[in-house]
Amino acid sequence: MASYAAVLSYGLVLAMFCSALAVRASAGRLGEGVARISVGASALTLVLALALFGWRLGHGGAELYGIGLGLFTLYVDPLSTLMAVLVSAIGLVVHVYSVRYMQDDPAYVRFFALLDTIIGVILLMVLAGDLLTLLLGWHLLGVCLYFLLNHDTRRRAANRFAFWTLFTHRVGDLPLLAAVALVYHGYGTLSIPALFDAIAAGPDKATALGLPLNEALGLLILFAAFAKSAQFPLHTWLPYTMDGPTPVSALMHAGIVNAGGFLMNRFAPVFVETHAVLLIAFAVGLVTTLMGSLMMLMQSDIKKALGYSTMGQMGYMVMECGLGAFSLAIYHLIAHGVFKATLFLGSGSIIGKARKDPNIPEGEIYKFMVERKVPHPPLSWVVFAGITITVPLVIVFGAHQLIDQGFLHHQGALILLLFGWITGAQTLFFVYKIGGERPFTVLFYVVLSFAAVILTYVVVGHAFDALLYPDPAFREALYRAASVSSTTFALVLVLLMVLISAGWLLVFRTEAERQPLPRRFRHLYYDLYALLSREFYVADLYSRTGERLLAASRKLNALLRWA
């Protein structure tokens, strides 16, 4: 039976590479018909991934398969098989969409060959059983993406932003190379399961310079994940790469950008042995979430807004890992992948419709956004504020108490609940703000949807916990690695809740008095607006630094006479 899984896993990886070769070889004969090969291979990959996932569910545990080389071993465990299903499913959707979207494109064949290759590379990466194969996949992913983004070889903008992408991805490759080198030196193995066993057996190793090895490894893995998952300040490649074809954007935002979350989960046994690393993940994830969400609000281009939305979501995913909720991050990346792929693939038709009819359809949003004549609900703002603050709080805590009471003992879980509360309350505040003719009906539906979302999140989150990390002691250890002292935590939590509640009360009051905060603090508002509209000058800073480095290089070469 083990050989059955080995054949499935190698077949899964090889199918897309073979398809890429077949597409190239038969381009002259089939023309645009090569897409049939590509879509067929993609469908086959999904079937194989589902079979492998099913097999793994039936047998439990994890297996390592090899072909007699030190390289190209595959590790079949719940995480890798689940990711394989996600990658191949998104791959199939993108393939099917591309068949017509890319029609009449002069580089149709090259596009499909590259698309097949990148899916093969991602599958190799998620199934890698040794660190060198993982590094190969990690490295090649950026290279393949560069060529896909550069699909229109004439466009300077596409070329420029594809370069940004490759360069940032390369920045993320280096820490992973360093981590693999440290593992090889510290534990004498490159095999992933052997590494986990070695870490569990002797977690207190040090590097040649005397640093705690696991702490150093954790940091390096984190930095590698930050670059691939567009964490601040390595985020600029993500929202700017809209010059590539829409299917590539969908693949990138629904699949490739999740690589960071996958990497952090793959190395969860390393993070268990760290002390402060996950706090860094939390901090960076939080900053990225806020930055991404703020900058998303500033965009008028739908695809760029979606790009920043992805950045915010990736920040949230990294933050979940930083809080010890590793399996929740995987659930999040799958859910995000599905909805973001849908949004990207749908954005093309929305742009098309808007070009035909640029008017905003009349409705409550129109009245709110354009006419600005909507009355607030016939209820005191104090009562509505009370509903806004308490109802989501009751829902998020109630849902978690219903499913798993012990969950609330984890600091990370409480922080996640806090975010759930903020999200729910923000939605309810918006109901108050847009008003309308039937505010209570809208309020009822919003509360109902919010409760459904939270319940699903909790139930599926627990199912993912049981699937990916079946050992409760390991799950506890992950939450412990992400914890701070309970007094500090309690103080910060209470302070945050008071501040947030006070903030909402203030916003409600100013809204009710028709004196919104932006009008009161006009100068501050405009300064912030300018800063956000320039995206905190991060991209400008990188461009300027790049230009200066090139100028310095030219000067140095001239000085040394180019020899």
Add this chain to the structure above:
Amino acid sequence: MGWILALPLFLLAGFCLPLFPLSIAVNRFVQRQPAGAGDRFAQPRGKALVLLGLPLVGVLLVQAGHWLAGDGGGWLIDVFALWGGLTSLLYAFRLLSARDGQIWIGQLYTSALALVWVGAAHDVPPLLPALGLAASLLPLWFLLDGLTCRFGIARTGLYPGLSLRMPRFSTLFVAAVLAAVAVPFSPGFFAVANLAFGGAASNELLTLVPLSLAWLLWTWAGINLLTGIVFGEPRGDLDYADVDRRTMLVHGGGLAALALFGLILVEGML
């Protein structure tokens, strides 16, 4: 006192596994134009042979120096490792602004081969990494020569957009640039990994910092090269002639052989 005997050998090796400013000699050699038909070492094939042979001589000299220096000469090889790391970074940085093909490949050769010193100081057997790094540059060397034959000069920015006019050549060129900047599965990638894995055992900082930074800069420089030759709007006033199928197969076969060599290299490493 073995280090006194080892020093001249290491200095001689500094010409073959180039160390700045000894590296100027190699770079001048790469840029040299043939004086006539009989000037064999200035012809592309002759130069390629020299570039492949030099690291072998360098490795022999380093190993002889190691043997002469003995245990007490460890500090000397550490100095040369630091020198090698700095040379690699210097040339990788200069590579960013190189636009002429010969200057570009000479500087990349220097930056790559100087890294062998970093590994040599930390007991990484230098032969395979040196060969791997040098061999990875060969396909690009010959393709740049092909560009010189077609257009009179191999220079980025002069005839952009070749992917639209010479698609076969461009495919080969992209693969060759990727191999040169140590992208998997080129032997260069495995050589870098070999040096990193071996060197990290002795000194992470001295090994990983120059390796990583140089590798990052190579990628940037490689993209610059592709941007000015393969991508962009093609000129309408030039005659383009793509490579024939036979040449494509020969070069493709060479690249496949290199990938195979890379796999052998990695299996030797593990």
